[in-house]
Structure formats: C-alpha cells, structure tokens
Amino acid sequence: MDRRRFVTTAALAGAAGTLAACGGSSPSGAACGDGAAAGGERFEWKMVTAWPRDFPGLGTGANRLAEYIGRLSGGRLKVKVYGGGELVPPFEVFDAVSRGTAEMGHSTSYYWKGKVPAAQLFCSSPFGLTAQEINGWLYYGGGLELYREVYAPFGIVPFPAGNSGTQMGGWFNKEIRSMADIQGLKMRIPGLGGEILQRAGGTPVTTPGAEVFTALQTGVIDAAEWVGPWNDQALGLYSAGGYYYYPGWQETGSTIEAMVNREALDALPEDLQAAVEIAAQAVNTDMLAEFTANNARALKTLQEDHGVQLRAFPADVMARLQEITWEHLEEEAAGDELYARALASYRAYYESVVPWSRISEQHLMNLRDRA
Ligand code: CA
Numbered sequence: 001m002d003r004r005r006f007v008t009t010a011a012l013a014g015a016a017g018t019l020a021a022c023g024g025s026s027p028s029g030a031a032c033g034d035g036a037a038a039g040g041e042r043f044e045w046k047m048v049t050a051w052p053r054d055f056p057g058l059g060t061g062a063n064r065l066a067e068y069i070g071r072l073s074g075g076r077l078k079v080k081v082y083g084g085g086e087l088v089p090p091f092e093v094f095d096a097v098s099r100g101t102a103e104m105g106h107s108t109s110y111y112w113k114g115k116v117p118a119a120q121l122f123c124s125s126p127f128g129l130t131a132q133e134i135n136g137w138l139y140y141g142g143g144l145e146l147y148r149e150v151y152a153p154f155g156i157v158p159f160p161a162g163n164s165g166t167q168m169g170g171w172f173n174k175e176i177r178s179m180a181d182i183q184g185l186k187m188r189i190p191g192l193g194g195e196i197l198q199r200a201g202g203t204p205v206t207t208p209g210a211e212v213f214t215a216l217q218t219g220v221i222d223a224a225e226w227v228g229p230w231n232d233q234a235l236g237l238y239s240a241g242g243y244y245y246y247p248g249w250q251e252t253g254s255t256i257e258a259m260v261n262r263e264a265l266d267a268l269p270e271d272l273q274a275a276v277e278i279a280a281q282a283v284n285t286d287m288l289a290e291f292t293a294n295n296a297r298a299l300k301t302l303q304e305d306h307g308v309q310l311r312a313f314p315a316d317v318m319a320r321l322q323e324i325t326w327e328h329l330e331e332e333a334a335g336d337e338l339y340a341r342a343l344a345s346y347r348a349y350y351e352s353v354v355p356w357s358r359i360s361e362q363h364l365m366n367l368r369d370r371a
Contacts, residue, residue, distance in 0.1 A: 040269060045079045048097070050090040050107035052209070053083025056234055056294070057227070058256065061162045061287040062106040065258060068279035077272050079104060090208075094259065098154040103264035106161060109147075109257050110191035115154075117332060118339035121346050122147045122158070124254040126196050126325045127318075129350060131163040131253035131288050133357060137349045138255070146342045155262040159280035162256030162287035165295065167248030169313055170225030171216060171237050176245065176313060179320055188212055188224035192325075193250025195332075199324050209235065216240040225250060229298035230291065238302050243311045249318060256287060 047066055051058040066079035082102070084090030093105040094112045109119040122143065129137060137143035138160050151158050170189070174181065185202040187194075194204030207215050207224065215221045217240040225248065226232050238244070258280045265273060302308040333339040 040076060042075075043077045043268065043272065045077065045103035045264065046087065046101075047079050047081045047104040047106055048084075048087050048093050048102040049082060049105065050084050050093050050111060053081075053086065055083075055209075056231060057164065057287060057291050058106075058162070058231075059083065060290070061256060061283050064286060065106060065161055065279055065283045068282050069275055072275035072279055073272050077268065077275060081106075094154070094156070097156050097259045097261050100155075100261045100263060103261050105257075105259040107257060107259065108254060109158070110254075113191065116150055117336060118146075118150050118342045120192050121339075121342050122150075122160075122255055122257070123191070124251045125329065125346065126193050126250050126252070127322045128252050128346075129353070130357070131165050132361075133350075133353050134253050134255055135160065135163070135284070136353060137346065141349045142345050143349070146338075146345055150338055150342065151259070152262075156259045157262055157265055159258040159260065159277060160255050160284045161258035161280040162283055163291070164227055164251065164254045164256070165288055165291045166228075166253055167225065167251040168228045168232065169245035169248050169250070170223055171232070171240065171242045172223040172245055172311075173216075173219070173242045174222070175243060175311060176317060178314065179317055182317070185223060186221045188215065188221050188226075189250055191250070192328075193225070196250070196321055196325050196328060199328055200321060213237060213240055216242070228291065228295045229302055230294035233298045233302060238306045238308050244302070244308050245311050245313055247313070249313065249321060256284075258283075 047062060049059065049062045051062065053059055054063065062081050066081045069077050069079050082088075084093075087102065088096040090107075091111055093102075093107045094115065096102045097105040109123040112119045122138070124134070128134070134143070138147065144158075144160070147158050170187070176182070179200065182197070183201040185197070187197060187202055187204055188207040189197055189204045190206040194206065197204045205215075205221060207221065209226065212224050212226055213235050216224045216237065223242070224237065226235055226237060228248065232238070232244075258276075260276060265276065268276070303310070329343055333343040
C-alpha cells in the first residue's frame with residue numbers, strides 16, 4: 001500500500017472512530033475530548049483473561065472487546081488479548097490489573113470473592129436476576145456504581161462486558177428426586193452456587209474447565225455444572241453420561257466483566273475512555289446474543305444426535321435451595337458494610353423487577369407455550 005494512501009485511510013479511520021465514540025450519549029456522561037482527536041497519542045494495552053484463548057463465547061467475547069476498542073478508537077488504542085495462563089494464570093487476572101501488569105482484564109467477578117466477597121453479586125446470585133434484569137440493575141438501578149465502589153480500593157474500574165444468559169443446572173450421574181439426593185453429592189460448582197450446595201449437604205468443588213470431563217467420567221465427582229449447551233457440548237460433557245438438569249439455578253444470568261486499571265484509564269483522552277466504555281457495552285449485548293443463538297442450536301444437537309436426557313429439578317428441591325440462598329446471603333453480608341449495601345440494593349431491585357417480569361416476559365412465555 002502506498003504510504004500516502006495509508007495515512008489518509010488511517011486518518012479517516014481515526015475520524016470515524018472519534019465520531020462513533022462521540023455520537024451517542026454515554027451512561028457515565030463521558031464526553032469527547034477536543035484536543036485529542038484523530039492523529040493524537042496512541043496507546044497499546046494488554047488484556048489478560050480468565051479463559052482459554054478463543055474459548056466459545058467467553059474468549060471470543062474478549063477478542064471482540066479488543067476489536068471494538070480498536071475500531072472505535074480509529075486504531076489509537078490497540079488491545080492485545082492474552083488467554084488464561086499466557087501472561088498470568090486465570091485466577092490472577094484481578095491482581096494483574098490491580099498492579100498494572102496488564103491495563104485490562106476479562107473475567108467474572110465471583111472468582112474474586114476471596115478478596116472482595118461482595119463482588120459475586122455483580123456476576124450472578126442463585127435464583128437471582130436474569131441477564132436482562134441484571135443489566136437493568138447495573139446500568140439503571142445503581143448496581144454499576146456499587147460495583148465500581150467495591151473495586152475502587154484495588155485501583156480497578158469494572159465494566160459489564162458479556163453475559164452467559166441463564167445457565168444449565170449441570171450433568172448428574174443419578175436422578176435428583178429430593179433433598180436427600182443432595183446429601184454427600186460431590187459436584188463441580190463454583191461461587192455462590194457451591195456455597196448453597198454445601199449448606200444443603202453437598203460437597204462443592206471448583207474444577208477448572210479443562211478437567212471437568214475427566215472428573216465426571218471417572219466418578220471423581222458425581223455432578224458438574226459448566227455453562228450451558230453450547231459450552232458443555234464443547235467440553236464433551238454429554239459423553240461422560242448422566243442426566244442434563246435444568247434450570248441453572250446457580251447462575252441465572254452471569255455478568256462477564258472487563259476490568260480496567262484506574263491509572264491506565266485516566267491516562268486516556270476522554271474520547272478513548274468513551275471507546276472503552278461503549279465497546280464493553282456492545283460486547284455485553286453481543287455475547288448474550290451469541291450464547292442465546294448457539295445454546296439453542298447445541299441443545300437440539302445434544303438431544304437429537306447424542307440422546308441426552310433432560311430433567312427438571314423437583315420444585316420442592318428448588319424451593320428449599322432458594323430459601324437457603326437468601327439466608328446465606330444475609331449471613332454473609334452481616335458485618336461487611338459494603339456487601340450489606342450491595343445486597344440491599346440487589347434485593348430491592350429484585351423485589352421491584354420480579355413483579356414486572358412476572359406479568360411481562362414470564363406471562364408471555366407461558367402463553368406462548370400453550371399455542
Ligand atoms: Ca457455571
């Protein structure tokens with residue numbers, strides 16, 4: 001390519017990016033810089049992730065986030081994506097972004113419950129908000145402000161940047177007929193779901209994705225939840241046998257997060273800060289769409305090509321686990337001022353949105369099923 005043409009193309013791309021970044025209204029009120037338009041300073045960031053490189057949905061979402069930031073910034077902010085373990089191990093993403101080893105991370109907040117217990121609520125709570133509902137809380141119900149307050153002491157600014165949608169309950173080597181079947185059940189189930197299973201008499205384990213299939217097939221564990229049909233098919237969990245249970249009571253609409261180092265974000269001109277924010281919001285929508293379409297396809301394949309047998313959890317088991325969940329959350333939040341405030345906000349929003357969901361989507365879906 002002729003250099004002059006390249007410069008022209010790059011300048012146009014920069015201008016287009018600036019326009020794109022400045023065109024819409026931003027939830028944070030970020031405005032466009034005046035002195036740092038196209039041709040301004042260039043930045044190169046590293047994004048560490050908690051996923052294997054290119055992993056369906058999660059890893060591809062991280063790639064898309066980097067791509068969108070590049071496009072919105074007209075190439076002035078380049079983000080290089082690292083799979084889990086390539087630069088830092090998956091469970092060190094938070095520390096890496098906090099220290100500034102990487103400017104950015106892509107992960108999920110329940111991995112950080114050991115550092116900040118309240119973080120889990122922004123991902124998903126058992127029997128909690130759906131993807132659409134949690135986005136309402138985060139963007140328009142006070143959730144994102146609390147999320148940022150929780151991460152502020154670590155020098156990290158979080159952005160919702162993906163959602164898996166409602167997950168599946170998991171693969172079980174026996175049928176679950178009553179609470180008695182939960183007793184002693186050894187299950188791969190991380191986060192709050194695992195804590196609830198433990199209170200119900202089970203034994204939760206946090207097996208990394210790559211080891212779930214072998215653990216289930218060899219009987220090291222009795223059950224395992226991973227994500228949903230699309231990702232579970234990718235791990236081959238259907239060939240480990242067992243019943244495929246629904247719904248994913250443990251993860252009802254899990255937020256995937258982008259974390260940005262505070263100093264790195266502050267060092268950007270305002271239009272590039274807006275590019276980061278808008279790219280994250282675009283990926284938040286995009287990932288849910290990708291999961292929804294692919295879960296539907298994969299569920300059909302699992303049932304028709306692999307003979308997978310679906311089972312619904314008994315209603316009384318679900319009701320009991322739901323009671324345990326709210327008791328557990330209230331106990332966990334006691335004595336932790338920030339957790340208590342985050343839980344109060346989450347619960348108030350839950351109580352206000354559920355009646356609306358009941359007469360809107362829930363009722364509509366029930367009617368749709370009768371046709
Ligand atoms: Ca899961």
